[in-house]
Amino acid sequence: MRSREIVTGRTILVVFDHGEDFYDALNRTCRAHGIRQGYIPTFIAGLATADLVGTCERLDNPDAPVWKKVHLTNIEALGGGTLAYDPDTDALQPHIHLTVGLKAHGATAHTSHLLAATVQFLTEMVIVEIAEPALRRVRQPNLYDVPLLQFP
Numbered sequence: 180m181r182s183r184e185i186v187t188g189r190t191i192l193v194v195f196d197h198g199e200d201f202y203d204a205l206n207r208t209c210r211a212h213g214i215r216q217g218y219i220p221t222f223i224a225g226l227a228t229a230d231l232v233g234t235c236e237r238l239d240n241p242d243a244p245v246w247k248k249v250h251l252t253n254i255e256a257l258g259g260g261t262l263a264y265d266p267d268t269d270a271l272q273p274h275i276h277l278t279v280g281l282k283a284h285g286a287t288a289h290t291s292h293l294l295a296a297t298v299q300f301l302t303e304m305v306i307v308e309i310a311e312p313a314l315r316r317v318r319q320p321n322l323y324d325v326p327l328l329q330f331p
Contacts, residue, residue, distance in 0.1 A: 183331075186309070186310040187308065187310065188214075188308030190306070191306045191307075193304050194302065194303050194304075195224075195298045196298065198227075198297065200295075201224075201302065202295065204298070214306060216262050217307050217308045218260070218262065218307050219258070219261070219305065219307075220259055220305060221257065222258050222259065223256070223302070224256040224296070224301065224302035224304075225255060225256075226251075226254050226255075226298060227252065227297045228251070228252050229250075229277065229296040230248040230249070230250055230296070231279070232244075232245050232294060233245060233248065235249075244323050244325055249291075253281065254279040254280060254282060255286070256277050256278065258275055258277040259276065260273055260274050261273070262306070263328060264314065272326070275292070278290040312331050314328060315329045
């Protein structure tokens with residue numbers, strides 16, 4: 180277990196518009212406000228499409244991460260996550276998880292890591308900037324090369 184008190188910065192409210200790419204809109208928002216790290220306590224979204232980590236296939240190693248995706252359409256979603264920064268590539272590294280309900284299938288639910296999404300009608304989000312400590316994602320070779328959140 181690792182823990183650290185954080186120093187929060189600004190709190191930003193953002194609404195993504197119909198048809199926007201979720202991750203592109205998130206990146207543009209963070210660049211516009213100079214946010215390199217933070218957290219998203221929660222957000223609500225209508226999504227035309229979303230790719231979540233998942234599979235219906237038998238897993239050879241249930242302890243290993245799943246690198247496949249499921250494609251979902253016409254969904255309502257509730258999510259949250261963290262934002263880290265890679266100074267080597269000058270790139271935001273979001274880690275977003277989503278719980279979605281398929282509107283046309285009795286709100287059947289799926290929950291997993293969000294890979295990609297397209298906004299349908301809206302996404303309403305609050306981003307809380309973390310001023311300290313610096314957040315980085317470091318790949319862990321002994322854990323299937325999964326990038327884990329690190330901080331001093």
